[in-house]
Amino acid sequence: MPKITLSKIDTRAPKGLDKEKTKHKTNAILSQLEELQNLLFAEGKHSLLVIIQGMDASGKDGLIKDVFTSMNPMGVQVKSWKAPTAEELSHDFLWRIHQHTPSKGMIQIHNRSHYEDVLITRVHQWIDDKTAKKRFAAINQFEQLLTEHNHTTVLKFYLHISREEQLQRLNERMQVKEKMWKYNENDLKESELWDDYMKYSDQAFNNCNEVPWHIIPSDQNWYKNYLVANTILETLQSFNMKFPGMKK
Amino acid sequence: MPKITLSKIDTRAPKGLDKEKTKHKTNAILSQLEELQNLLFAEGKHSLLVIIQGMDASGKDGLIKDVFTSMNPMGVQVKSWKAPTAEELSHDFLWRIHQHTPSKGMIQIHNRSHYEDVLITRVHQWIDDKTAKKRFAAINQFEQLLTEHNHTTVLKFYLHISREEQLQRLNERMQVKEKMWKYNENDLKESELWDDYMKYSDQAFNNCNEVPWHIIPSDQNWYKNYLVANTILETLQSFNMKFPGMKK
Numbered sequence: 001m002p003k004i005t006l007s008k009i010d011t012r013a014p015k016g017l018d019k020e021k022t023k024h025k026t027n028a029i030l031s032q033l034e035e036l037q038n039l040l041f042a043e044g045k046h047s048l049l050v051i052i053q054g055m056d057a058s059g060k061d062g063l064i065k066d067v068f069t070s071m072n073p074m075g076v077q078v079k080s081w082k083a084p085t086a087e088e089l090s091h092d093f094l095w096r097i098h099q100h101t102p103s104k105g106m107i108q109i110h111n112r113s114h115y116e117d118v119l120i121t122r123v124h125q126w127i128d129d130k131t132a133k134k135r136f137a138a139i140n141q142f143e144q145l146l147t148e149h150n151h152t153t154v155l156k157f158y159l160h161i162s163r164e165e166q167l168q169r170l171n172e173r174m175q176v177k178e179k180m181w182k183y184n185e186n187d188l189k190e191s192e193l194w195d196d197y198m199k200y201s202d203q204a205f206n207n208c209n210e211v212p213w214h215i216i217p218s219d220q221n222w223y224k225n226y227l228v229a230n231t232i233l234e235t236l237q238s239f240n241m242k243f244p245g246m247k248k
Numbered sequence: 249m250p251k252i253t254l255s256k257i258d259t260r261a262p263k264g265l266d267k268e269k270t271k272h273k274t275n276a277i278l279s280q281l282e283e284l285q286n287l288l289f290a291e292g293k294h295s296l297l298v299i300i301q302g303m304d305a306s307g308k309d310g311l312i313k314d315v316f317t318s319m320n321p322m323g324v325q326v327k328s329w330k331a332p333t334a335e336e337l338s339h340d341f342l343w344r345i346h347q348h349t350p351s352k353g354m355i356q357i358h359n360r361s362h363y364e365d366v367l368i369t370r371v372h373q374w375i376d377d378k379t380a381k382k383r384f385a386a387i388n389q390f391e392q393l394l395t396e397h398n399h400t401t402v403l404k405f406y407l408h409i410s411r412e413e414q415l416q417r418l419n420e421r422m423q424v425k426e427k428m429w430k431y432n433e434n435d436l437k438e439s440e441l442w443d444d445y446m447k448y449s450d451q452a453f454n455n456c457n458e459v460p461w462h463i464i465p466s467d468q469n470w471y472k473n474y475l476v477a478n479t480i481l482e483t484l485q486s487f488n489m490k491f492p493g494m495k496k
Contacts, residue, residue: 042429065320072313074359078322111322181290181492244429 004205006198011162013223022226029229030070036236041075043241047102047152051113054159056187057169059218066225080111093117094142122200123193136207143211154211159218163194252453254446257463259410261471270474277477278318284484289323291489295350295400299361302407304435305417307466314473328359341365342390370448371441384455391459402459407466411442
């Protein structure tokens with residue numbers, strides 16, 4: 001697996017890629033996903049855990065809306081992780097996560113994830129390097145457990161934006177009435193820690209890449225949507241699913 | 249509140265109602281719902297608990313697919329209730345339900361619900377009349393709690409089909425490859441208890457009608473979808489929601 005260095009990865013689509021054509025492709029993929037998700041649910045054999053990480057305003061919520069809205073909500077669950085509660089903190093960091101892993105047939109989306117426990121916690125030095133290292137090992141084992149013991153495929157997406165794009169989007173949130181509710185006073189302060197976030201993201205991704213990370217250039221939503229939808233499509237197709245017979 | 253007697257309520261759309269026109273109306277409603285659900289989530293003040301009850305093959309799953317697929321899955325959660333586990337049975341019957349009530353801004357769908365605890369349990373005489381009566385009171389208090397203490401609006405839909413329609417649909421499940429997985433050997437046995445189910449449904453609905461039941465004629469999916477979507481639309485509109493300002 002090649003080493004991930006976010007600062008060397010482009011945040012935009014390759015030059016010359018046609019936006020409208022790509023959007024058409026994405027729509028075709030979404031129709032296929034609708035069918036495949038129905039089959040995933042009916043067959044009840046596999047499951048998907050989709051992890052979405054990214055800096056503030058990298059388009060995590062938008063991705064969920066754009067890619068997963070066409071799926072039957074009976075088979076799709078979204079969990080948006082916030083700062084842990086007192087009860088959650090009185091357990092190991094994977095305790096609350098484990099409760100929201102997908103059962104067979106389901107697609108579970110994690111909007112942020114256990115990777116926050118080795119990202120924001122390190123940027124703010126709430127945990128030391130030794131603890132971080134132990135957590136990397138625990139994360140690898142945890143993802144292995146899901147994969148091997150419940151036919152769960154873990155798909156990890158990092159929505160990669162440039163700092164310029166982030167600042168522009170945060171600025172928009174302060175101006176547009178329909179977006180203000182998403183703005184948090186703290187966002188600009190966190191943004192100033194950009195370089196630390198990149199450094200610790202590199203470390204986390206390279207230490208926890210047994211289940212591989214997909215780094216998604218995300219300055220343009222149409223390209224982001226296409227890449228994620230296509231990765232999910234290829235994953236579901238690889239299951240070679242079929243409708244089961246009658247239950248006895 | 250007029251007394252509910254299912255056997256006297258039509259299972260079909262009023263004669264002369266135009267199917268294609270109604271479908272167009274439903275589509276227009278679904279677009280509005282998409283916007284209103286976004287607003288519900290953004291405002292974070294109200295929440296909806298949508299309870300869907302109905303006999304086997306009454307179209308509960310289909311309703312969820314048809315009406316809620318157009319909504320952002322970040323704001324919609326579906327819980328399909330099955331027979332209680334040993335752990336769930338070691339608590340009161342509302343314990344497991346309470347854990348899946350909606351937080352502010354969310355739409356929570358219950359595919360079947362705590363009403364099973366006063367329906368199938370009575371048809372099979374797992375509980376006596378005295379216990380049922382106590383449960384009715386507990387259900388009324390529970391629904392009141394959600395309404396008064398978390399701005400939750402509880403919408404209760406009974407999908408009302410004729411027995412002929414049910415038998416036809418169960419038969420289809422035995423024949424069509426894509427539907428076989430939904431068929432359960434037990435379904436036909438349960439269907440023979442139709443009259444008991446109607447009797448106990450009448451009792452449950454009339455004893456727990458403080459939050460009113462919506463009886464939805466459901467032999468035709470297009471009419472069912474229209475009625476449910478329209479009720480949800482009117483409910484969300486009645487909240488007079490607006491986008492909140494910036495969070496501090």
